[in-house]
Amino acid sequence: MSAVMPRQTPAGPRPRHGAATGGPDVPVPTRPAWARRVTPRPRWVLTTVVLGVFVMFLLLEAYVNAEFKPDGAVHESTVSATVPDNITGGGPLIDTTNGRIVSYQMPPKTIALTFDDGPDPVWTPQVRKVLRAHGVPATFFVVGSQVARYPQLARDLVADGNELGVHTFTHPDMTKLPAWQRTMEYSQTQMAIAAAVGVKTSLLRFPYSSSSNSLDDRTWPLVLEAGEQGYLTIETDTDSLDWMRQGVDTIVRNSTPRDGAGSVVLLHDAGGDRAETVAALDQLIPKLKAQGYEFVTVSEGFRRATAADSTGGTPATALDQWRGRALVWAVQLADRLLDVLSFMIIAVGILTTLRTLMMFFFAGRHARRRRRPDWRWGRPVDEPVSVIVPAFNEKENIANTVRSLATGDYPAIEVIVVDDGSTDGTGDIVTGLNLPNVRLVRVPNGGKPFALNVGVAWARHELIIMVDGDTVFEPDSIRALVQPFGDPTVGAVAGNVKVSNRGTVVGRWQHIEYVIGFNLDRRLYELFGCIPTVPGAIGAFRRRALRDVGGVSDRTLAEDTDLTMAITRAGWRVVYEGQARAWTEAPATLGQLWRQRYRWSYGTMQAMWRHRGALTEPGASGRFGRRGLPFLAFFGIALPLLAPLVDILTLYGFVFFNRTEAGVAWLAMLALQTITAVVAFRLDGERLGPLWALPLQQFVYRQVIYVVMAQSALTALTGARLRWHKLRRTGEAAVGPVG
Structure with a gap:
């Protein structure tokens, strides 16, 4: 009994x-x-907030790391029924602000070197070094996400007398985006520039763009839309084709204007290996100087072409700069998160x-x-x-x-x-x-x-x-x-x-x-x-x-x-x-599994902390501390x-x-x-x-x-304890088959 x-x-x-x-x-x-x-x-x-922030930063990282293709992948132009002749037959400086639809050429013997897709931590400093050595300015059409990652590079460029233009935030094909997303691409780049150098720019170049005669029914509405937002669209009339990497001599030849004409020259300081571009730049500048060319920024060239006031950067407001700093911090944190992951x-x-x-x-x-x-x-x-x-x-x-x-x-x-x-x-x-x-x-x-x-x-x-x-x-x-x-x-x-x-x-x-x-x-x-x-x-x-x-x-x-x-x-x-x-x-x-494992895992962490003294003890206790606790920390947690x-x-x-x-x-x-x-x-x-x-x-x-x-x-640091922990049972505990 x-x-x-x-x-x-x-x-x-x-x-x-x-x-x-x-x-x-x-x-x-x-x-x-x-x-x-x-x-x-x-x-x-707290967990919901942490997971929400984690997901938010992952999505931000996905956004700023959208698949990047260098500007070499230029759209084939189509027959246009909407682009005015004075645009397709005009110059690379296009003004559609305040209802205007005009374009301008650079003055003769005037060169504006422009660089797309940067700043890049490897190639932008090398390009900057060559420009400084020859004492010439340039215009850098920057990708906003890159400015957010490397704001010091943007500051260094401006400190040398160069200027910045907008090349969108993630370098997408703008013809495939809705209007609200295009606006966001511009404004986010402006915020990044404002945070980095304290100015706002009115210069804009679309990704995958080329000369003004390549504008068509798909891209011309984007130019008009940008003008309504106060942007001057900057195309090019001399393309170095450096993205093709055909050799230094070819880049120098492609970048040289014909018959002493003024020109906006397109080069790249990011998007791939730009060693040839750097070497070609070191030859191109002395060559053009010897021919009597003067090097200016795009804004200065536009001012000379139109006798207008300077179109360079205007000071950003304190609010713009704070918004920009928040964006820069978010992008950098997202990058660090991905590095940690x-x-x-x-x-x-x-x-x-x-x-x-x-x-x-x-x-x-x-x-x-x-x-x-x-x-x-x-x-x-x-x-x-x-x-x-x-x-x-x-x-x-x-x-x-x-x-x-x-x-x-x-x-x-x-x-x-x-x-x-x-x-x-x-x-x-x-x-x-x-x-x-x-x-x-x-x-x-x-x-x-x-x-x-x-x-x-x-x-x-x-x-x-x-x-x-x-x-x-x-x-x-x-x-x-x-x-x-x-x-x-x-x-x-x-x-x-x-x-x-x-x-x-x-x-x-x-x-x-x-x-x-x-x-x-x-x-x-x-x-x-x-x-x-x-x-x-x-x-x-x-x-x-x-x-x-x-x-x-x-x-x-x-x-x-x-x-x-x-x-x-x-x-x-x-x-x-x-x-x-x-x-x-x-x-x-x-x-039920959640409740059981929460108790187990939390309790295991408590036990490990309680027996942490074994790490420094001799004998069997020390062996447990030097082996068991690390094993459990690595493989169990x-x-x-x-x-x-x-x-x-x-x-x-x-x-x-x-x-x-x-x-x-x-x-x-x-x-x-x-x-x-x-x-x-x-x-x-x-x-x-x-x-x-x-x-x-x-x-x-x-x-x-x-x-x-x-x-x-x-x-784990709350030190809470548990009384009896009870799961709902169904009475299924029984000896089962093995082998």
């Missing part, structure tokens, strides 16, 4: 045992109810590859060692064991759990169920089983660590097994689980947790994660002597080890991880026994936190950049994960069928884990 023990309260006397206890009892900690704190609520507002992707690749290689070598070595016919932990272990089952509202699974434990294939099993204030009749179900080796202890609700410590205090034996109330053991699991205690240095044993409810997609994903992320990792960690967690679903302990660390602590949300780290630091070995299998009911929905970035940036690259490169990178990462999964499933004796869900897992499950890790990181 099972015995219902007297109700014990946290403030009551600690239970006493006879000689069969195997040593002094582990004290049951008590603390007042007001001292207990629950799981910190996720910082939803690129670094993170490299880190993910390195971590994933390193983990895969380590799994191949160390986990395989661990499995081969255990398969040897002569492998033994030591003497066979058959001494009595006490099994502690903390239970809070576990009516769905408690009967199956207790039966599987009490009827196991082992000589002497004592099962102690600690009913931690259940309100669903869990204790009555246990009593109704009428199993002779099962005892029930009822206590007020105090949390899982408290319930475990109560059970340990009631336990009669030296070997103690801790089991969750939703877990079912295989008949030989207890026997397999305690065999490592044949080695007197072993203080704790981690068993093999299996997911029983694999029928759903969510359950199948967790099954894959348990086999790969938990059981395979434990093989590696055991060889390095730094297993971080003996799972609450199936773990065995020596009473002496529990006594050495003061029992199960309630200082963190992950009491199992905290306990395991403490035992390792106390000098005990913690090992993994894969033949001891326990079947547990995993969360059935993404919402950093990799899960960063891995979803592969999917995010793959989608980002597929939409905005090179689809082939993005797809190849994602498939490479998936291949590495698949290889690791196959190895893990083979070592664990599992069928490979469930791995068909692995690719889909990358798009949903991994993103959930990522957000959970991000939430945990945001709240």
